[in-house]
Amino acid sequence: MKRLTLAGVTVLAVVTLVGTGATNAAADPTRTPRDRTIARATAHVKQHPAAFGYGPGQALSVRDVIVDPDGTEHVRFDRTYQGLPVIGGDFVVHTARSGTLAGHDHARARDIKLASTTPKLSARDTAGNALRSVTGLTVDSSTPRLVVWALDGTPRIAWETTVAGTGAHGEPDSEVVVTDANTGEELERYDAEPNVAGTGKSEYTGSVSIETTQQADGTYTLKDGVRGHVTKDAHNVSSNSVTASSGTLFSDADNIWGDGKKFSTDRSTAAVDAHANTAWTYDYYKNVHGRNGIKNDGKGATVFVHVGTKWDNAQWSDACFCMLTGDGNGTTDPEQVDLDTMGHEMTHGVTSATANLRYSGESGGLNEATSDIFGTMVEFYAGNAFDQGDYLFSDQSTPPWLRRMDKPSADGSSADCWSRTVKRLDVHNSSGVGNHWFYLASEGSGAKTLNGVSYNSPTCDGSTVAGIGNTKVAKIWYRALTVYMSSTTDYAGARVASLKAATDLYGATSAEYKAVAAAWTAVAVK
Template identity: 30%
Template sequence: MTLRKTLLAASIVAALPMMASNAAQAAAQLMSAPVAQASPQESAGLVAKLAALDNQRGLSADHSFRIASQHPGVVGEKITRANHTYKGLRVFGSESVVVTNDAGDIVSESVSDRRAKLDAPAASGGGRTAAVAPADWTPTLSTTDAIAQVVKAVAPSGTHRWEPKAELLIYPVMKSVRIASALNKSESALNAMDLEEVVDHYELAYYVQTRMADKGKLVYFDTMVNAKTGAVIAQWKALQTVVGTGNSQYNGAVPIQTSQSGSTYKMLDSTRGTGGTYGGMAITNANHSSANNPNAGSIYTNTTNTWGDGQQYINGGSTTNANGQTAAVNALWGLMNTYDALKNVLGWQSLDGNNTATYIAAHVDTQYDNAFFEPGCKCMYIGDGSSFYSLGSIDVIGHEMSHGVTDATSNLTYSGESGGLNESNSDIGGEMVEAYARNGGTGNVIPASGNDWMMGKEISKSGQPLRWMYKPSKDGGSPDAWSSTIKNLDVHYSSGPNNRMFYFLSQGSNSSSTSDYYSKYLVKSPAAMTGIGNDKAFRIWFKANTTKFTSSTNYADARTKVLAAATELYGAGSKEAIAVQRAYAAINVGADIDEATAPGGVSITTQPANVSVTAGATASFTVGATGGTAPYSYKWYRNGAAISGATSATYSLTAQTADNGAVFNAVVSDSSSPVKTATSGNATLTVGSTGGTTERVTNGGFESGTTGWSGTTGVIGNYSGQTAYEGSNFAWLGGNGTTASETITQAVTIPSTVTSATLTFALHIDTAETDPTAYDKLVVTVKNSAGSVLSTLATYSNVNAASGYQVRTFNLSAYKGQTVTLSFAMTEDSSLQTSFVVDKVSLITQ
């Protein structure tokens, strides 16, 4: 039986109509100032626009969106993260990242879609059983029961540091499947792009977040609990770990911004950030408060504006004398440089982009070998170390503060591949802050050098860093490249390949197989790929994480979205975009490509022109291009959605009244590697009714979902396994491989005054039947208002199967002066599917 009606729901970047900006200008753009949170009316308006896009994708009215967060985009734009909901419940890991302009228009939408099977129709047999039955939406467990069950399992004698939370939601249980071209590959030969994550099934679940302290340690867990049975579906650790004068431990005498109140100086930097707990960036003295339940304490104060002695803290000594102040100097200098690097280079203010102040608490516990970011207070705690020196080195501070950026933006789930990317983002942030700080902490670029590409080397008493970004496997636990088992590793290890990718993107690789900077996966020319430097690499990565990544982004999805970010900043086929592809190829994510620059880019020479026609007439749009490497390929778009089969320089369609106002454009691609592309301008189709020509069918192309149609409307949508004749949607009757009947109908009125009435529709038939007997049938009829058949226009069966669509035409002039019902009725026997795919239904009267 063929795969049946699975919504196209892979994690994609949905490209909406957008004019490409000059690459150099784009690269220099800064993130805008803090944005005002949307009003309820503005949020409702955005949800309505997103729902309209969902309708075009064929999703039912049970689907909607819930605004999760907002933060700045580039100047003139805002980023909104919207969770997908079904019947009012959030679908975990399914979300849209939406870029809007000042007018509220959607500029782009980056999607991770896990709703694929939620609209599966309920019926018996074959693949038609509903993914989740309606009764499954009612929990058996209460919220209190779910929390109590998790607490009993993870820390029965613990205390809550933060109030526990439990959210009832739909949890998609995912599985990895191979794409068709990788079915016969050995496990060791798999590339990340050979697999795709699909929904295996759904469970009604409580998402329980517990933040507890127990037996001298913090016990932070996120747990998915089946809301019917209480079974634990999934669980993962949630603790995210690594102008006065100050004498810092790692950086000598450094300038630090403090405040003065009378004769007292405070480690409160009111020039960076607003609001928050202390009204500015602050360093507090935890004064050995237990890591079991740390208390931030009060802001550091001093009688002079000279702080610290630059030495490792003496265990048991004062936390407020010069020696005790050194850890606070480390923290403030790190916090200042993190803030300045993000703001001066990228325009991003504080951790959340909205300039909310944060703080760091020093001297947590006694000889505590850790540093961690605390989402509850959006702050950081650092220990004095035992096996390590004080945990306040510049890269560790940058690392932990970068968890705050992720927490405010992509919120990458802290487990599996997304958890590895979460940790990698913090390692990348730590290294880039280190480079910025080591070169004076000023300027609007990340310097080309200054960082050591080793996370936490300064805090190590043995001289061995926590992680080697250029060769992760040197730590004995991190892999150098992606494999299908990487999702099973601790996130501090699964971060390794992406760290290496970023090193290669910035610094390039080495062609010698004995080098720490060599990758066996780089098989194109030159063998040693060329890096693009810290500044460009960080801009690309930061743009992807803040404007494109979703919480469920994995390695394959990251490659797609980092490449999209590079293309937006520097252009398709640019050296920066090529470097992204090669850097990911170096860690076994995607194929390697040659660096050699292809002949000049592609440019549009003939723009498609606006067209005005009457309903029933043919409308044509043409595009011309030059440059690049011939031959060209073409892809036409209607209102931003790709038109299936529209792959020629000219696109033609039979215009209907519903087509009035539709906007068309084309993307032209050449034959070089990497491919060069050019996007045409937009052309608008105007459809008039001159001469009395009128379209009588509503939504004949199904682009507005089920509008106008009755019957088995679940067959209408955009499903994998079939393509539309035009636009995105179609009606797929049959294809079940089991006994079934499906019908779609629409009532139409044919005035008595018309001179002609012509029905047309596009029909594609494919089948698994081999016997030349009509087992499965589609009957097209005209009925009266009582449901009686006035005429059988045609009967099609598996015997009529053929490649592509055929356009069928019928004269309905006999029904002038009547309101009749057009009916497409399918019956399928108990085995071997036949699909009847209907599109572009039109009844033109004149």
């Protein structure tokens, strides 16, 4: 990466634009198409600094690049201020096929001006306070970093402290505590990582064909050479220090895996589900949305099964670029490797690589809803007779279900409708608003039966909503997520983003646009 100065702004970029315009910058034959796309976006920042809220001391880094079939480009930037990460400072630059600036979408922060970036409180004191404030886990470490926190629109320096350890069942667990670096005021607190509560004989999807790799000695391993992911045994580790190199890669002599039993003593059985369901999720994103892997770079993640002891959960981790799955509670809930759970967890990785929705408040609810939505769509995409598509999340591994989309409040905790208090709920409960919207936009309101499951979805205003099918709604949501949302998008912002996406895909006067709008109104997001 190179540093360059744009109208008094220091920018960290992968292109050099000094003394050039957008056209010349993009015309350099030595650049890749991605480089030229980034060059055009960065040139727009140079030409329109006020629109992006830039001033001296700021730098850019690219998080994601998307190019539409019609040539429209969308480059997502994170930024720093005097070398400090700006939390809530990300934005997307939209460039038309002609090379002109087509628009932009921001998170919370615009202009960033601080009198000083020297904290009055030390990292050591901050870490100690964070350690004392966290309960419910055995602490292994506490790591603070200095940031510019701008989620409320008023930038200030803050200590962002990650307290890492293990939970009651040996599962990796961690919490982030953000405090004002000058006053010590707690600004934010949230979970560090998103959670939800060959031939293989799987637990949930019957006999499946899985991609394996043959070794020089003739044995086979659970390494998918097509999609790139590998599946490992974590050996019930009780530490959050799991890395991509941890655990043991599953191997087998005859390339026939598992015994198809729940709570199986054959440790490869859970691995069959995890391996196959990760492949289905990868294929869904590639074949439906044109996304080549979590980061759109063709690389697969590491998948761990048998994490913790009686850990009834699963988790995505950016730190190890991996999915961690537990063995269930040992009685009613089997291993947490069913199809929608794996789709849910891999989607957390996709969200992190794109909009990077913060895991707190309404953006955290949208993060969870996004994983529920695409986990559900993976089920419909797979078309597996043993686990047919439905709007019940984790119904196989946490029977009868963990969450349901037609009426989220049926679990006793989730919200059907938006209100000012939704942001105070746990993110798994505030996700109900987004899940309810998705169901209404897809299937409509009222009673119906799909694949043997009965639904009866209310609306918050008594209106009647007609659905347009989940395939269309999922395409709209994917575009909203990857093109228009930012790290701090709330439900009102999600409505705007999804209507922009519906306009792009189907037109502003289309039935699809009207259905998306009606579904948002029906969950009180106006």
